[in-house]
Amino acid sequence: xxxxxxxxxxxxxxxxxxxxxxxxxxxxxxxxxxxxxxxxxxxxxxxxxxxxxxxxxxxxxxxxxxxxxxxxxxxxxxxxxxxxxxxxxxxxxxxxxxxxxxxxxxxxxxxxxxxxxxxxxxxxxxxxxxxxxxxxxxxxxxxxxxxxxxxxxxxxxxxxxxxxxxxxxxxxxxxxxxxxxxxxxxxxxxxxxxxx
Numbered sequence: 001x002x003x004x005x006x007x008x009x010x011x012x013x014x015x016x017x018x019x020x021x022x023x024x025x026x027x028x029x030x031x032x033x034x035x036x037x038x039x040x041x042x043x044x045x046x047x048x049x050x051x052x053x054x055x056x057x058x059x060x061x062x063x064x065x066x067x068x069x070x071x072x073x074x075x076x077x078x079x080x081x082x083x084x085x086x087x088x089x090x091x092x093x094x095x096x097x098x099x100x101x102x103x104x105x106x107x108x109x110x111x112x113x114x115x116x117x118x119x120x121x122x123x124x125x126x127x128x129x130x131x132x133x134x135x136x137x138x139x140x141x142x143x144x145x146x147x148x149x150x151x152x153x154x155x156x157x158x159x160x161x162x163x164x165x166x167x168x169x170x171x172x173x174x175x176x177x178x179x180x181x182x183x184x185x186x187x188x189x190x191x192x193x194x195x196x
């Protein structure tokens with residue numbers, strides 16, 4: 001499978017599962033199950049690959065890489081890190097879980113840790129980790145910006161409501177300058193929010 005985190009379907013890996021080595025039930029070692037799971041993963045048969053990885057874990061639950069291969073959940077990633085806290089792959093996939101949960105700061109932290117570990121261990125993952133880091137930071141920024149815009153819209157609506165309430169409270173007065181002033185306030189408020 002190489003050192004790359006992202007995998008591509010290899011020649012011959014598209015064979016049906018029954019022609020790949022032996023079936024998961026008949027495989028005698030965890031390593032054979034892992035390799036069969038890898039071939040299925042390369043062909044984007046994720047559910048079948050997860051089944052092989054689960055059986056691999058059942059055969060040998062103390063190997064961190066088996067959990068990172070399965071990475072079905074946050075719990076798998078955390079367990080893999082308990083077994084091997086220096087696993088670049090576990091940090092990378094933990095980031096992916098956090099991204100799905102919209103925990104952007106945690107995702108970025110895990111990616112930065114994966115990047116630092118890869119440098120320390122002199123592993124080459126190409127642009128996989130930096131690219132994922134850029135995506136995570138962009139998602140975090142988009143989330144923050146969306147919240148800011150929502151808060152701004154709520155503030156605008158609240159201030160407009162206050163100005164209109166002021167207009168209604170002074171409505172009974174025969175003073176058209178109050179109405180003109182309130183109209184100018186609402187216009188300037190709208191302009192201020194469109195400029196920000």
